Amino acid sequence: MKVSCEALRQVEAICEKFNNDPGELITILHETQNTLGYLPEEVQAVIARCLGIPAQKVYGVVTFYSFFSMVPKGKYPVSVCLGTACYVRGSDKVLEEFKRVLGIEVGEATPDGKFSLDCLRCVGACGLAPVATIGERVYGRLNPSDIKKIIDEY
Amino acid sequence: MIITSPDALESIRQEAAKSLSIREGSNNGNSAEPAGLEKGAPHLQILCCGGTGCKASESAKIVDNFRESLKAHGIADKVDVVVPGCFGFCEKGPIVKIIPDNTFYTSVRPDDVEEIVTSHIIAGNRVERLLYQDPVTGQHISDSQHMNFYRKQMRIALRNCGFINPEDIREYIARDGYKALADSLKRDSLEVLADIKASGLRGRGGAGFPTGMKWEIARKFDAPDKYVVCNADEGDPGAFMDRSIMEGDPNSVIEAMMICGYCINAHNGLIYIRAEYPLAVHRLKVAIEQAREYGLLGKNILGTGFDFDIEIRYGAGAFVCGEETALIHSMEGKRGEPTLKPPFPAEAGYFGHPTNVNNVETLANVPIILTKGPQWFASIGTEKSKGTKVFALAGKINNVGLIEVPMGTTLREIIYDIGGGVKGGKNFKAIQTGGPSGGCLTEKHLDIPIDYESLSAAGSMMGSGGMIVMDEEDCMVSVAKFFLEFTVGESCGKCTPCRIGNKRMLEILDRITEGRGTEEDLETLENLAKTIKDTALCGLGQTSPNPVLSTLSNFRVEYEEHVRDHICRAHKCKSLLTYSIDPALCKGCSACARGCPVSAIEGEVRKPFVIHSEKCIRCGMCISRCKFGAINVH
Numbered sequence: 001m002k003v004s005c006e007a008l009r010q011v012e013a014i015c016e017k018f019n020n021d022p023g024e025l026i027t028i029l030h031e032t033q034n035t036l037g038y039l040p041e042e043v044q045a046v047i048a049r050c051l052g053i054p055a056q057k058v059y060g061v062v063t064f065y066s067f068f069s070m071v072p073k074g075k076y077p078v079s080v081c082l083g084t085a086c087y088v089r090g091s092d093k094v095l096e097e098f099k100r101v102l103g104i105e106v107g108e109a110t111p112d113g114k115f116s117l118d119c120l121r122c123v124g125a126c127g128l129a130p131v132a133t134i135g136e137r138v139y140g141r142l143n144p145s146d147i148k149k150i151i152d153e154y
Numbered sequence: 155m156i157i158t159s160p161d162a163l164e165s166i167r168q169e170a171a172k173s174l175s176i177r178e179g180s181n182n183g184n185s186a187e188p189a190g191l192e193k194g195a196p197h198l199q200i201l202c203c204g205g206t207g208c209k210a211s212e213s214a215k216i217v218d219n220f221r222e223s224l225k226a227h228g229i230a231d232k233v234d235v236v237v238p239g240c241f242g243f244c245e246k247g248p249i250v251k252i253i254p255d256n257t258f259y260t261s262v263r264p265d266d267v268e269e270i271v272t273s274h275i276i277a278g279n280r281v282e283r284l285l286y287q288d289p290v291t292g293q294h295i296s297d298s299q300h301m302n303f304y305r306k307q308m309r310i311a312l313r314n315c316g317f318i319n320p321e322d323i324r325e326y327i328a329r330d331g332y333k334a335l336a337d338s339l340k341r342d343s344l345e346v347l348a349d350i351k352a353s354g355l356r357g358r359g360g361a362g363f364p365t366g367m368k369w370e371i372a373r374k375f376d377a378p379d380k381y382v383v384c385n386a387d388e389g390d391p392g393a394f395m396d397r398s399i400m401e402g403d404p405n406s407v408i409e410a411m412m413i414c415g416y417c418i419n420a421h422n423g424l425i426y427i428r429a430e431y432p433l434a435v436h437r438l439k440v441a442i443e444q445a446r447e448y449g450l451l452g453k454n455i456l457g458t459g460f461d462f463d464i465e466i467r468y469g470a471g472a473f474v475c476g477e478e479t480a481l482i483h484s485m486e487g488k489r490g491e492p493t494l495k496p497p498f499p500a501e502a503g504y505f506g507h508p509t510n511v512n513n514v515e516t517l518a519n520v521p522i523i524l525t526k527g528p529q530w531f532a533s534i535g536t537e538k539s540k541g542t543k544v545f546a547l548a549g550k551i552n553n554v555g556l557i558e559v560p561m562g563t564t565l566r567e568i569i570y571d572i573g574g575g576v577k578g579g580k581n582f583k584a585i586q587t588g589g590p591s592g593g594c595l596t597e598k599h600l601d602i603p604i605d606y607e608s609l610s611a612a613g614s615m616m617g618s619g620g621m622i623v624m625d626e627e628d629c630m631v632s633v634a635k636f637f638l639e640f641t642v643g644e645s646c647g648k649c650t651p652c653r654i655g656n657k658r659m660l661e662i663l664d665r666i667t668e669g670r671g672t673e674e675d676l677e678t679l680e681n682l683a684k685t686i687k688d689t690a691l692c693g694l695g696q697t698s699p700n701p702v703l704s705t706l707s708n709f710r711v712e713y714e715e716h717v718r719d720h721i722c723r724a725h726k727c728k729s730l731l732t733y734s735i736d737p738a739l740c741k742g743c744s745a746c747a748r749g750c751p752v753s754a755i756e757g758e759v760r761k762p763f764v765i766h767s768e769k770c771i772r773c774g775m776c777i778s779r780c781k782f783g784a785i786n787v788h
Contacts (some may be wrong), residue, residue, distance in 0.1 A: 030429060050350070065472050067429055089550070127554040
């Protein structure tokens with residue numbers, strides 16, 4: 001996938017907003033990912049040039065933090081909580097069922113770009129364990145048999 | 155409006171306290187008759203939990219419905235809808251509380267709002283079906299003070315959570331907010347520091363280093379730019395107390411950071427918070443903005459000449475950033491890798507400037523210690539661990555939620571009195587404390603008074619305060635593997651013991667749970683764990699073998715069963731299971747065969763079906779579909 005010139009200009013503007021300060025790299029990456037949805041290599045190269053630091057530094061930071069993604073997310077990003085409270089209440093089975101229903105592995109997106117699947121560690125809704133989120137909506141007290149119905153809603 | 159003196163703050167407090175008095179009065183604990191407008195109540199308040207847990211159960215919709223309904227009934231001017239932070243009783247969320255009679259409604263749905271408004275708010279009759287029902291006596295209990303969940307709790311760090319509106323600084327001021335700061339600024343900073351030391355407060359983020367001593371060290375390093383950092387990178391899965399404090403009482407953190415700044419001569423504050431906590435970020439931003447508006451942050455605070463301001467920095471999902479040197483690197487825009495100490499951050503931290511890092515819960519204790527006095531705080535708790543600790547109680551327990559108890563409370567009190575026992579009447583097996591750095595404790599540890607020392611001695615640790623209860627259906631080898639998977643995923647990769655050692659341990663656990671383990675593996679596992687503990691660079695690595703070591707010592711029999719007999723007594727390790735159908739119970743309905751995702755079940759209708767174990771993926775779908783309990787797992 002090619003990133004448009006316009007998007008790259010947006011990235012430059014974001015760097016500019018933070019005075020091209022390398023100390024603000026993480027903030028810049030957050031804002032860029034919020035704008036573009038992901039952080040592909042071309043975008044990282046632009047950030048590196050703007051901040052005057054090697055591209056490998058930017059890459060090192062992007063790959064270090066799980067919040068940053070180099071692949072685009074689906075229109076409806078699915079995240080299954082694998083925190084301890086959810087785990088002991090059977091989140092592994094919920095995750096397996098999401099994989100089966102969507103036909104993708106963790107970190108992938110469906111070919112039509114509608115769904116992507118990820119894991120996360122604790123949204124703090126442990127009273128509702130096991131929990132998954134789709135976009136901003138939280139689904140609690142999940143049973144593997146609910147998953148198909150939930151996905152069909154979208 | 156800028157508050158220019160401590161006296162001006164006091165007059166705002168008195169003014170703000172008036173509108174809060176209706177709530178304060180109800181806080182004394184009573185089972186008063188329900189108030190209603192028709193019964194002559196002049197004014198009521200509806201408190202509807204706005205914490206992340208309740209929001210996930212549509213509490214925002216409940217708030218909207220209340221506002222609409224009150225408007226439709228023409229009583230919006232007589233009833234306030236307030237959205238405070240977490241009440242703690244997440245299991246029964248969303249929670250709605252009616253003031254002044256303190257009625258505590260549980261598991262409220264958006265559809266219930268109309269009934270609460272017409273019967274309670276207007277007519278003054280409680281909606282019985284929404285009251286908490288005591289599981290033992292079956293009685294409906296109308297106020298939280300009489301619930302077992304709350305009875306043994308003591309809320310100090312959570313004093314304002316579930317009580318004040320976190321987005322209104324005046325409500326915080328009404329509860330003596332910023333009074334500790336105002337009083338401190340009048341005193342010599344050394345005296346204030348001495349109070350913190352005398353209180354015995356220790357760090358609530360994990361290791362339990364004495365807070366006063368930490369501040370004293372930070373004070374010694376003189377520099378024009380010094381930093382007070384609040385560590386709000388709560389990465390421990392299953393712990394959510396810091397998030398709840400920031401969502402429910404953000405001003406207490408801000409006030410404490412300023413007091414710390416005054417004590418150590420720092421004028422810059424930074425809050426490092428996880429990007430996964432959007433609501434907490436929002437509430438902090440609102441609180442910082444309001445504090446600036448009131449002149450409580452900025453230059454010449456309260457006319458005393460003291461300057462302090464706070465900025466927010468975001469984490470990006472890395473557990474290791476809870477370690478203070480890693481956190482500081484992350485704030486500098488780098489990979490969050492820890493470095494060797496010394497130099498300690500107190501000497502050279504954020505961009506080389508002296509830096510003091512405290513965790514959210516630690517800070518939340520500071521203002522109240524100063525308003526109530528260090529002796530008061532030191533009178534609570536055990537000999538070496540003072541005050542209270544907030545725990546996130548979760549897992550296989552009836553009352554999941556956020557609790558705060560005095561140090562020295564026993565695990566038994568927490569699990570059975572506050573937590574209401576193990577879910578579904580199953581047998582208790584273990585309680586995991588301290589997250590991925592802690593360990594699994596068992597029945598024999600239930601009566602030890604909890605504090606930093608006793609938990610370490612038992613092979614676990616306080617950590618940030620996650621507590622996960624496990625029952626007979628949990629396999630302790632799998633639990634150890636679960637935590638190790640987490641650590642392997644979160645290891646920053648800098649030091650060899652953590653990067654490679656944990657990976658090797660995980661491989662061994664994989665083998666054991668798949669039935670390919672040997673007795674020699676157990677020995678290697680133990681040796682590796684001890685080596686990593688001794689040689690890893692930072693706190694994450696040094697504590698990462700704890701889940702393995704504690705399960706090996708407390709549940710060794712389970713490891714041996716996996717290795718020697720190829721049995722998983724909890725039926726969790728799939729490779730060790732065989733599924734079969736009991737021909738005596740099977741009615742031949744074919745529900746299992748139709749549900750089997752890999753077509754491993756065959757048979758003729760009305761005759762017993764058969765599972766082909768070479769095809770079976772042990773997903774358990776047949777068990778959930780069989781109405782006759784005919785599927786056996788062994």
